Amino acid sequence: xSRVKHAxxxxxxxxxxxxxxxxxxxxxxxxxxxxxxxxxxxxxxxYRDRKAKxxxxxxxWIARINAACRLHxxxxxxxxxxxxxxxxxxxxxxxxxxxxxxxxAFGKLIEAAKA
Numbered sequence: 001x002s003r004v005k006h007a008x009x010x011x012x013x014x015x016x017x018x019x020x021x022x023x024x025x026x027x028x029x030x031x032x033x034x035x036x037x038x039x040x041x042x043x044x045x046x047y048r049d050r051k052a053k054x055x056x057x058x059x060x061w062i063a064r065i066n067a068a069c070r071l072h073x074x075x076x077x078x079x080x081x082x083x084x085x086x087x088x089x090x091x092x093x094x095x096x097x098x099x100x101x102x103x104x105a106f107g108k109l110i111e112a113a114k115a
Contacts, residue, residue, distance in 0.1 A: 014032050017032065017035050017036050017039055018030075018032065018035050020035075020039045020042075021035035021038055021039050024038050057093075058092060060096070061092040061093055061095070061096035062076065062092060062096075064096040064099050064100060065079070065080075065092060065095050065096055065099050067099070068099035068100075068103070068106055069110065072107065072110045074110060074113070074114065078113070079110060079113050080113075081113075082112070082113025082114060082115075083109065083112070083113045085113075086112050086113060086115070088109065088112060088113075090109070095109070
């Protein structure tokens with residue numbers, strides 16, 4: 001039986017890893033072993049940070065809503081509780097957008113939450 005050589009498959013695999021490592025600094029983009037380590041670590045970071053991104057945006061939205069609420073002399077927690085009691089179901093992303101772009105509409109929501 002003839003010996004199997006993996007030249008084509010191996011080259012394809014190495015090219016794929018080096019292509020993924022493009023833009024990395026120094027040997028990380030040129031040497032296969034360094035590139036493989038760097039790409040693997042990058043994949044772990046990208047998985048982790050897709051989750052962290054959602055948390056960071058939620059924190060940003062809450063900060064924006066809170067700032068707009070404070071301008072109308074109400075705290076964030078009282079505002080959210082008032083919306084819940086008034087059965088107004090708007091998520092924080094939309095509330096934050098309203099707080100930044102449309103203060104009149106946000107003011108009406110605050111009045112509804114206070115009542």
